[in-house]
Amino acid sequence: MIPCNFEYYMPESPEEAVETFLQLTREGKNPMYYGGGTEIISMARVSNITPGAVVDIKGIPECNFLGLRDNQLIIGAALPLTAISESQVFPLLGKAGGRVADHTIQRKITLGGNLAGTIIYRETSLPLLVCDSQAVIAGPHGIRQVPFSEIFQQRLYLQPAELLLQIIIDRSYLNLPYVHVKKVKQDKIDYPLLTLVAIVKDQRIRLAFSGLLAYPFRSLTVEEALNDPHLTVKERIDRAVTGLPAPPLHDILGSAGYREFVLRDTLKNTLSTLEGYY
Amino acid sequence: MIRQMKGPGPIQLAVNGESRTVVVRPADTLLYALREQLGLTGAKPGCENGDCGACTVLVDGWPVKSCLMLAVEAVGHQVTTVEGLKNAPIQKAFIEEFGFQCGYCTSGFIMTCHGLATIHPEADEVVIEEWLQSNLCRCTSYQEIKNAITSVLASSKLPAP
Structure with missing residues (x-):
């Protein structure tokens, strides 16, 4: 009540x-x-x-x-x-x-x-x-x-x-190749340890994250690193992690170190899934 | 024309196919109106936070947790509670599959399952699990509940005799 x-x-x-x-x-x-x-x-x-x-606002037709x-x-x-x-x-x-x-x-x-x-x-x-x-x-x-x-x-x-x-x-964005991954601590329904969304637009990967920091974000620095064709996959991920706008969250859902581990693994899988599109 | 409600007063709700008058505050939930005003106690107060699903009813055929809906929001919509189901296939299936133990979560589960069987009669296992994850059963009858909805969906796919 x-x-x-x-x-x-x-x-x-x-x-x-x-x-x-x-x-x-x-x-x-x-x-x-x-x-x-x-x-x-x-x-x-x-x-x-x-x-x-x-x-x-549910009575407003535009909404x-x-x-x-x-x-x-x-x-x-x-x-x-x-x-x-x-x-x-x-x-x-x-x-x-x-x-x-x-x-x-x-x-x-x-x-x-x-x-x-x-x-x-x-x-x-x-x-x-x-x-x-x-x-x-x-x-x-x-x-x-x-x-x-x-x-x-x-x-x-x-x-x-x-x-x-x-x-x-x-x-033009609606049916681009994409990846959506949500990692949670335990059950399926929970707040995210990490949610990653990636699309490929004009042969470049774009990514946005939730749960990793205290706010959702898209980082051009991270994208720059992951799209660098001169680097190995490991180097791209290393540079992407270094380029995060803030250290990963450290809370009851997961430590900062664990979140970074999950991020690295998820980025690796994402790059693999989208290979050929970028 | 703006609709407004400034304080306690009567509103008309369409519940189980009947027009019913309830006197509520704008801040009263649909769960409160159903239980305290209409005596429809099938919707159970559990967490009252949208987590457990014991208060699930159907609004225009879709499962809704009535603890997270204001009574005034339901004006103009068709509300169905477990009392409004008359020998629905899912009710029979719950009995046949032993889909309950203490029974507190049962009406919420039945409404979710009934909504699923109506909206997505072709639902596959992924969709079934997705819908069932909206409700909690502390006696852990999950497998039997899943068997119940699966049997209803399977029978609905059978050709008419």
Whole structure:
């Protein structure tokens, strides 16, 4: 049972959502945008958060759109992860979302919620980072479209009252050769020790990681090392590990040393799997 | 037109094919509304954190953990609880395959399995395991539960007599 009380609003357009959010803010109600609500409910239940109001975005058509338009795949931020995986329109994103929590909860967790949540792994960001995706954002000054990597740096950065409406991916990225690996400590359903996503674009490998550091990331330094044709596989991996933006996490899921071991092994397998494409 | 709910009040839910009125706070979960307002105690409170699956119901045919859904979110959707299943094949299969021991997780498992059999009657072993991993059974009846859903899926593939 959620001990705090909050008000519930379900707007039907981006403008209505933003205006409602602004009005609730003016009234001092500490509003939160609400997608699937899994994190809001579970955190409110133990009083980690106490929103005065939630603004449910599932009534906004733009947030529920899924389909191709002008050779671009448009994915609404309020779509549940199972809707994306079942559609099979973007297999790599389907795989990444298909390993977040469990299957039933994937029907409730939304793409926007996974990206904007406080849990550090945000695994659906990985395909978006390597595929040069765009983000469509509604805010007090209207709707803007920006590169996803511009607003997602370790986590999603939005201005006050802004709302992620959609993600756009160019069609040419949807069926590229890819690898998705999620390594967990024990059971299948757990936070990642390491999640790796790799694609080959223009004969170069692009990679993004979650669980390795305290945030998801794509590193051009790591990619540079792994794509260097003058190095052996071992040398590439050595250089990639040296080029990580921070030391690996050292926590209850795994030591930094073990994470590095898993990373090295996973990189080796990834290079082998994608051999011939790059 | 924005839909809003500022405090406790009545909402209409479609539960097991009937329109039912519940009086809830906006912050009340669907699990609370089903159990405390409608007396539908088949959905069990377990972890209330989305981990155990004992509270699973179907919303528009898909399994949903009712502890992680607000009651007000269910307005306009079809909710099915275990009480709404009337001799579904999976219920019979659970009995025949001894798919339970203490029974606390059973209704959640049955709803997940029923959803799977309806949405993906051609599900293979990988899909079955993926769906079943959403629910926990502390008595470890997993193999018997898997046998139950497998038998239902197999029988649905048989040609009609």
